[in-house]
Amino acid sequence: MHCLNVELGERSYPIIIGSQLLGDAQHLLPYIRGKQVCVVTNETVAPLYLSRVLEALSEFDKVDTIELPDGEAFKTLDTVNRIFDLLLERRHNRSTTLIALGGGVVGDMTGFAAACYQRGVDFVQIPTTLLAQVDSSVGGKTGVNHPLGKNMIGAFYQPRVVIADMDTLATLPEREFSAGIAEVIKYGLICDEPFFCWLEDNISRLMARDPQALAYAVDRSCRDKAAVVAEDERESGRRAILNFGHTFGHAIEAVQGYGNWLHGEAVAAGMVMAAELSHLRGSIEAGLVERVRALLEAARLPTAAPQGMTTEAFLDAMAVDKKVMDGRLRLVLLRALGDAQIIDDTPRELIEQALQTCGAT
Numbered sequence: 001m002h003c004l005n006v007e008l009g010e011r012s013y014p015i016i017i018g019s020q021l022l023g024d025a026q027h028l029l030p031y032i033r034g035k036q037v038c039v040v041t042n043e044t045v046a047p048l049y050l051s052r053v054l055e056a057l058s059e060f061d062k063v064d065t066i067e068l069p070d071g072e073a074f075k076t077l078d079t080v081n082r083i084f085d086l087l088l089e090r091r092h093n094r095s096t097t098l099i100a101l102g103g104g105v106v107g108d109m110t111g112f113a114a115a116c117y118q119r120g121v122d123f124v125q126i127p128t129t130l131l132a133q134v135d136s137s138v139g140g141k142t143g144v145n146h147p148l149g150k151n152m153i154g155a156f157y158q159p160r161v162v163i164a165d166m167d168t169l170a171t172l173p174e175r176e177f178s179a180g181i182a183e184v185i186k187y188g189l190i191c192d193e194p195f196f197c198w199l200e201d202n203i204s205r206l207m208a209r210d211p212q213a214l215a216y217a218v219d220r221s222c223r224d225k226a227a228v229v230a231e232d233e234r235e236s237g238r239r240a241i242l243n244f245g246h247t248f249g250h251a252i253e254a255v256q257g258y259g260n261w262l263h264g265e266a267v268a269a270g271m272v273m274a275a276e277l278s279h280l281r282g283s284i285e286a287g288l289v290e291r292v293r294a295l296l297e298a299a300r301l302p303t304a305a306p307q308g309m310t311t312e313a314f315l316d317a318m319a320v321d322k323k324v325m326d327g328r329l330r331l332v333l334l335r336a337l338g339d340a341q342i343i344d345d346t347p348r349e350l351i352e353q354a355l356q357t358c359g360a361t
């Protein structure tokens with residue numbers, strides 16, 4: 001077990017990474033201030049891990065649980081409202097703590113519910129997917145989707161602690177595991193060249209879920225993300241690099257229908273598009289785009305647009321991106337391997353060319 005910190009002044013918190021952490025009260029209880037707790041999970045994760053978390057909570061007066069329906073299609077205000085209904089029916093007050101047990105969908109909604117319920121209650125992240133352990137549980141972006149755009153309603157709201165039990169990854173389906181690797185590769189590309197090279201050398205071990213390789217990748221990803229978040233908690237500047245591939249990826253998720261392409265899959269294809277565009281602008285060599293494609297393919301991730309998705313559909317969906325300012329797209333592109341920048345003057349024709357090179361019709 002080891003621990004690293006997200007340094008945010010009075011909102012700082014630890015990320016605890018290890019094994020056999022779920023039932024372990026010692027790591028959880030110091031971060032729960034009141035006597036009421038509500039564990040938010042879903043119908044898939046509950047039968048696997050809920051009982052272990054409840055063991056750690058046996059000393060509390062009031063422990064409620066809510067099992068949400070599973071899937072990106074349920075990351076909505078209606079689902080968050082079900083959390084509010086339970087909290088009110090069961091008379092949870094401002095001293096309650098919400099515990100998110102699950103992947104990024106559960107984590108994003110629980111965090112958002114915590115930010116809103118009685119204007120803010122504590123919450124804890126217990127991420128159980130690779131994607132949630134390396135990305136979504138860290139940094140305090142919470143929220144839900146809207147039919148017109150990904151994560152359009154939300155809040156910045158930090159957890160009190162993140163407890164990442166790597167044992168939970170043993171039950172993760174292959175496709176979900178690959179989706180998590182997409183965000184891991186993202187860190188190498190945007191801010192950590194040595195990590196990208198390490199990933200190229202170790203991708204087979206990682207895909208075989210070698211415990212040492214996996215522990216290294218989770219730790220390094222969390223460190224990279226924590227450093228960026230500590231510099232710019234509310235994305236007024238540098239934090240936007242964590243959105244590399246996401247303007248394209250979010251368009252894919254929304255146009256294909258939430259849940260048809262997994263978030264990590266859409267980000268993988270989006271990162272190839274962003275790399276291709278960086279090359280078309282003259283910032284990086286074609287060889288680096290090929291390295292990005294090859295690594296993502298080795299992680300069994302898509303590297304091209306969904307079949308039949310048009311350039312027009314991409315551009316329409318990308319126009320609602322949260323980074324758009326004064327009607328101009330702001331895209332995260334590569335200046336070099338391990339060095340991302342935010343660019344707001346990319347000609348539309350170049351974006352269209354990058355999309356078409358990546359299979360958009």
Ligand SMILES: NC(=O)c1ccc[n+]([C@@H]2O[C@H](COP(=O)([O-])OP(=O)(O)OC[C@H]3O[C@@H](n4cnc5c(N)ncnc54)[C@H](O)[C@@H]3O)[C@@H](O)[C@H]2O)c1
Pocket residue numbers: 042044045048070071072075102103104105106108128129130131132135136137138139140141142151168169170171172173176179180263264
């Ligand atoms: N807040 C952020 O900073 C941030 C960062 C990245 C992604 N996200 C969001 O996170 C979401 C994606 O998260 P995700 O990839 O974890 O998807 P997810 O939450 O849908 O989980 C993936 C699937 O795995 C199941 N599952 C979870 N843990 C399991 C386990 N241990 N064993 C077996 N099955 C398990 C889930 O029930 C689900 O079916 C997206 O909505 C994305 O927008 C948020």
Ligand SMILES: O=C(O)C(=O)C[C@@H](O)[C@H](O)[C@H](O)COP(=O)(O)O
Pocket residue numbers: 135138139141150151183235239240242243246322
């Ligand atoms: O933490 C961040 O900042 C990120 O951008 C991480 C992304 O991987 C994540 O998908 C995030 O939810 C995207 O946020 P959004 O603001 O583009 O909706």
Ligand SMILES: [Zn+2]
Pocket residue numbers: 135183246263267
């Ligand atoms: Zn993401």
